[in-house]
Amino acid sequence: MQYEGVLKKMQTEIGSPIQYYMLFESDFLNVNQVLDKTLKIEFIKHQCLNCGNDRPIYRQGFCRTCFFEIPSAGDWIMRPELSTAHLDQEDRDLAYEKKVQLQPHIVYLANSSNVKVGVTRKGQVPTRWIDQGAHEAIEIVEVPNRYLAGITEVALKDHVGDKTNWRTMLTNDVVDENLQDWRNRLKQYIPKEALPYYLESNLETQIEFPVLQYPTKVKSLNLSKTPTFEGKLMGIKGQYLIFEDNTVFNVRGSEGYYVGFTIS
Known part of the structure; x- marks a missing residue:
């Protein structure tokens, strides 16, 4: 399965455990269903959550210009x-x-x-x-x-x-x-x-989170430095994806990144 779109913070639904969703322009992904499967993340471009332009993200998913101008920042x-x-x-x-x-x-x-x-x-x-x-x-x-x-x-x-x-x-x-x-x-x-x-x-x-295995020593994934990553998804907690090799990915911290997901 393949998905593509700009990252925004995952939407959540109360349950035991919490249900997580990634919402894209014309599709959505229930991330809980990806647990124990291999997920490949590929960085494609930036897309400011305000102006939509391909500009480097400054903070909170916004380019530098928007961050210092819009009321929501x-x-x-x-x-x-x-x-x-x-x-x-x-x-x-x-x-x-x-x-x-x-x-x-x-x-x-x-x-x-x-x-x-x-x-x-x-x-x-x-x-x-x-x-x-x-x-x-x-x-x-x-x-x-x-x-x-x-x-x-x-x-x-x-x-x-x-x-x-x-x-x-x-x-x-x-x-x-x-x-x-x-x-x-x-x-x-x-x-x-x-x-x-x-x-x-x-x-x-x-609150109960959907985690099959917690990392013993976390390694943070930065798409600017590592634009392609592949690993088995073992949990979701907060706004983080947790992978089998102890890599963690902060979805909210990567808002404004336009990515491709491949699930296998």
């Missing part, structure tokens, strides 16, 4: 505390920023390699946790805008991590944690503006 995306739509202040496009920022957001704890704090739109729960490779997660607060979520995350980062060790996550060298206890201990550090939105009694979400 503003600094507030990665740093939600910089959100200003609630003040009616524009960064790049106020209408877009109001649409995204002025909606319910969740501050959460997720355990993928360690317990970390993060922010996502309410509508992205539990997708965000799946994308990070978290096997367990819990909401802390649900606030009405992105700014409040951002300042809460900043306050909690002094007391809990905010980064995932992707190598630890992929080797599954993780320890289960009682996230309800973590949430309760962190309550005292929530800013007073967000404290009324504290979630008192919600339970952990458990």
